[in-house]
Amino acid sequence: xxxxxxxxxxxxxxxxxxxxxxxxxxxxxxxxxGELAPGSKINEQALAERFGISRGPTREALQTLERQRLxxxxxxxxxxxxxxxxxxxxxxxxxxxxxxxMACRLAAERITDAQLAELQALLERxxxxxxxxxxxxxxxxxxxxxxxIIRASGNKHLQETLMGGLYHLLRMYRYQCSNHxxxxxxxxxxxxxxxxxxxxxxxxxxxxxxxxxxxxxRNTEARLKELKAEASAREHSSATFANTQQLKGETA
Amino acid sequence: xxxxxxxxxxxxxxxxxxxxxxxxxxxxxxxxxGELAPGSKINEQALAERFGISRGPTREALQTLERQRLxxxxxxxxxxxxxxxxxxxxxxxxxxxxxxxMACRLAAERITDAQLAELQALLERxxxxxxxxxxxxxxxxxxxxxxxIIRASGNKHLQETLMGGLYHLLRMYRYQCSNHxxxxxxxxxxxxxxxxxxxxxxxxxxxxxxxxxxxxxRNTEARLKELKAEASAREHSSATFANTQQLKGETA
DNA sequence: ACTCTGACAATGGTTGAAAATTAGACCCGT
DNA sequence: ACGGGTCTAATTTTCAACCATTGTCAGAGT
Numbered sequence: 001x002x003x004x005x006x007x008x009x010x011x012x013x014x015x016x017x018x019x020x021x022x023x024x025x026x027x028x029x030x031x032x033x034g035e036l037a038p039g040s041k042i043n044e045q046a047l048a049e050r051f052g053i054s055r056g057p058t059r060e061a062l063q064t065l066e067r068q069r070l071x072x073x074x075x076x077x078x079x080x081x082x083x084x085x086x087x088x089x090x091x092x093x094x095x096x097x098x099x100x101x102m103a104c105r106l107a108a109e110r111i112t113d114a115q116l117a118e119l120q121a122l123l124e125r126x127x128x129x130x131x132x133x134x135x136x137x138x139x140x141x142x143x144x145x146x147x148x149i150i151r152a153s154g155n156k157h158l159q160e161t162l163m164g165g166l167y168h169l170l171r172m173y174r175y176q177c178s179n180h181x182x183x184x185x186x187x188x189x190x191x192x193x194x195x196x197x198x199x200x201x202x203x204x205x206x207x208x209x210x211x212x213x214x215x216x217x218r219n220t221e222a223r224l225k226e227l228k229a230e231a232s233a234r235e236h237s238s239a240t241f242a243n244t245q246q247l248k249g250e251t252a
Numbered sequence: 253x254x255x256x257x258x259x260x261x262x263x264x265x266x267x268x269x270x271x272x273x274x275x276x277x278x279x280x281x282x283x284x285x286g287e288l289a290p291g292s293k294i295n296e297q298a299l300a301e302r303f304g305i306s307r308g309p310t311r312e313a314l315q316t317l318e319r320q321r322l323x324x325x326x327x328x329x330x331x332x333x334x335x336x337x338x339x340x341x342x343x344x345x346x347x348x349x350x351x352x353x354m355a356c357r358l359a360a361e362r363i364t365d366a367q368l369a370e371l372q373a374l375l376e377r378x379x380x381x382x383x384x385x386x387x388x389x390x391x392x393x394x395x396x397x398x399x400x401i402i403r404a405s406g407n408k409h410l411q412e413t414l415m416g417g418l419y420h421l422l423r424m425y426r427y428q429c430s431n432h433x434x435x436x437x438x439x440x441x442x443x444x445x446x447x448x449x450x451x452x453x454x455x456x457x458x459x460x461x462x463x464x465x466x467x468x469x470r471n472t473e474a475r476l477k478e479l480k481a482e483a484s485a486r487e488h489s490s491a492t493f494a495n496t497q498q499l500k501g502e503t504a
Numbered sequence: 505a506c507t508c509t510g511a512c513a514a515t516g517g518t519t520g521a522a523a524a525t526t527a528g529a530c531c532c533g534t
Numbered sequence: 535a536c537g538g539g540t541c542t543a544a545t546t547t548t549c550a551a552c553c554a555t556t557g558t559c560a561g562a563g564t
Contacts, residue, residue: 017327017525018547044515054549056308059516063312067319067416069409075269076515076556091407098354102347155343157321161413164319270516296546306518311547328525328546 020060023051027061031070031081032172042071042079068168082169086224089173092166093217099162100146100213101206104193106153108202115152119194122148126187138183143171145190149197149209174216177223186212272312275303279313283322283333284424294323294331320420334421338476341425344418345469351414352398352465353458356445358405360454367404371446374400378439390435395423397442401449401461426468429475438464 027047030036048058062079065071073079111119122144129137150162189212196205279299282288300310314331317323325331363371374396381389402414441464448457 020547021327055515056548060311060315063315067316069412078515078557088408091409094354094358094407095409095413098350102350106346155346156340157343157347157418160321161347161417165413165417166409272516307546308517326526329527330545 019053020057024061024064032175034176036081038081039083040081070168089221096166097210097213101210103150103153104205104209105202107149108197108200108205110154111152119148123194130183173220177220179219179223271305272309276313276316280420284427286428288333290333291335292333322420341473348418349462349465353462355402355405356457356461357454359401360449360452360457362406363404371400375446382435425472429472431471431475
């Protein structure tokens with residue numbers, strides 16, 4: 001039922017067997033929430049000390065973060081938190097759209113009755129949360145919705161690509177560009193998608209999912225452009241320090 | 253000191269920036285070619301000694317291999333070379349088919365004249381190699397063909413997912429299940445795809461690519477099933493030796 | 505203003521040992 | 535013999551100290 005699916009898909013399902021895994025999810029949330037400012041440099045030593053571990057596991061976590069595109073690394077230079085960009089956002093959503101459409105197509109063929117029931121139960125919980133204005137559960141529920149469909153596709157590589165690769169970066173964009181608009185519409189779209197899957201109409205489900213995601217892309221893109229404009233405006237006022245400010249926390 | 257102007261200043265070029273990268277590609281080819289037997293356990297220490305490096309970079313390479321699905325790792329247990337399975341093969345090709353179809357769609361929109369000329373030149377080299385029976389270049393050319401289209405898509409995340417993630421595992425399946433059949437037909441399919449892209453007909457190109465890849469899937473699947481059957485037969489006759497090829501001493 | 509030089513800082517890499525965990529062998533009672 | 539629990543051994547994980555290599559930056563020199 002309400003198992004904690006959001007906890008950690010990318011790392012191993014085993015809670016946190018290694019130190020690197022533990023610190024990994026900590027850094028992940030820090031980056032996604034913007035506590036580590038985009039573009040800011042990451043010092044291995046300092047990061048290790050901050051979590052009370054040595055450089056070994058820290059480097060491991062950093063490498064995982066690199067493959068998740070949450071940080072960018074260059075040899076002998078170091079790691080810095082990824083920068084949000086409109087181009088990458090579009091690349092990301094294009095890919096996500098294609099992959100989740102595929103997931104819908106497969107899920108319509110292969111979803112089990114139990115999984116379908118679970119999906120419908122989730123939908124009802126989402127609607128209840130909408131009425132109560134529980135924004136946290138709305139976010140959580142949206143993630144779970146997409147996750148369950150992806151899981152129902154039964155394609156392990158598809159799951160891993162979405163969950164381990166794109167998922168976290170996507171969360172960063174959504175979190176930092178959150179504009180939480182019209183959850184009622186999103187849930188209505190969810191409902192139609194579930195109906196299509198329930199009817200075993202994979203093509204329709206895929207199409208609806210693509211449109212649903214495209215809607216999300218538009219929202220996020222618009223908000224990101226606003227943020228970029230604001231940042232650019234701030235940069236004009238203090239142009240002398242422009243370059244050095246980039247790697248410090250200026251996101252108010 | 254030799255001032256090499258062509259020094260790689262970007263992390264994209266996986267030339268040989270760090271030790272981990274160097275040894276990584278070495279292990280990759282060893283796994284892909286089957287020199288490290290599928291399912292065999294990998295001893296970190298032994299692997300490090302074999303390449304004359306310490307355990308640090310070795311662990312890093314191993315982690316990268318894990319994300320490429322060339323090895324499977326479990327905490328405190330160790331790493332072992334991935335096992336080929338028909339289910340995974342199908343998952344893999346499904347995903348590849350979807351992604352490369354997407355690449356075709358995008359490439360038809362965004363390919364430059366220079367890239368298109370390059371693609372056509374490659375095609376002619378492939379046909380020349382076919383006539384001369386140059387099987388090595390046929391293999392290489394096929395990889396390049398798909399790579400160039402993926403690159404022409406212009407979607408960085410798509411490129412990274414295919415090249416960094418699926419590519420190597422795919423090569424393993426193709427190498428170990430090589431049955432080199434009908435290259436003439438494959439090249440004819442390549443030509444039609446290039447024509448469709450040249451006509452800016454993304455939908456057609458995507459469809460042709462999907463069929464092309466499906467053809468490859470069928471071949472590889474059939475060959476893999478043969479191999480599995482043989483292996484199963486061998487296991488019946490001499491069950492004692494089956495599992496014991498490890499990296500302990502040397503694989504001579 | 506530009507380039508070159510050298511010190512400085514951070515990362516990449518090595519080594520050896522200690523802590524943690526699993527797999528497999530061993531023992532024992534029923 | 536058999537199931538169950540314990541113990542040992544082997545590997546992995548982590549730590550800590552160290553050196554080597556590279557990028558960065560300031561300052562001198564032109």
